[in-house]
Amino acid sequence: MDFDFGLTALGGRFHMDWVHSGANPREVVRGWADLVGVDEDGLEELRLLRRDVLMLLASPLSDEEVHALWRAAARYYPDFPVEENEPARGRVWLTEINHELHPFLGDSAHEALAMESVNDSVQSAVIALAESLTPRSELPLEPLPAKSVVAAVERCAREVSPSLAFRFLLRAYSAYDSPVPASLWPRFEEVNQAFGYGEFMLSTIEYLLEE
Structure with a gap:
């Protein structure tokens, strides 16, 4: 991949003006999925995002570690209530992202993740x-x-x-x-x-x- 993708690229959408892309974090994800999920290239972007999500959901990392990684990528993700709701953290947030991808990618509950071979x-x-x-x-x-x-x-x-x-x-x-x-x-x-x-x-x- 030439450019960033997956969860880290999604984090980049939480810039200072992210509220113009959605009233709350889930709407930001939904709006982006609606925008790109119209052709095969866009669907591949969504698949790569889901792969990151599933890897972390299945990982031994704690919710606080997952949240720390996410916040490094999404610097302006809110730490205060939005529409009177506390922002989701850790695996709850990952699960919400996955839910927004479901209309485009279908059921991911049993999707197999290939082992990464790295020196x-x-x-x-x-x-x-x-x-x-x-x-x-x-x-x-x-x-x-x-x-x-x-x-x-x-x-x-x-x-x-x-x-x-x-x-x-x-x-x-x-x-x-x-x-x-x-x-x-x-x-x-x-x-x-x-x-x-x-x-x-x-x-x-x-x-x-x-x-």
């Missing part, structure tokens, strides 16, 4: 890059220590999917305005290539690169 060195590289995250700012809404997100990314890399963890990590670097030393950039490129991602995937953090 141990690539997994270790993702974890090392996570450990190098150095926050210069906090998330704009919900206080969420960078160390909590880093820990969730590392566990996701070890026990769920290194490629998914890497996409969340890119969002976390951006969320915390973490500098990317020039010495680390080749490692980001190597990991990105190992997962078969395109050059534009790294545009999430390119502006953080220090010369």
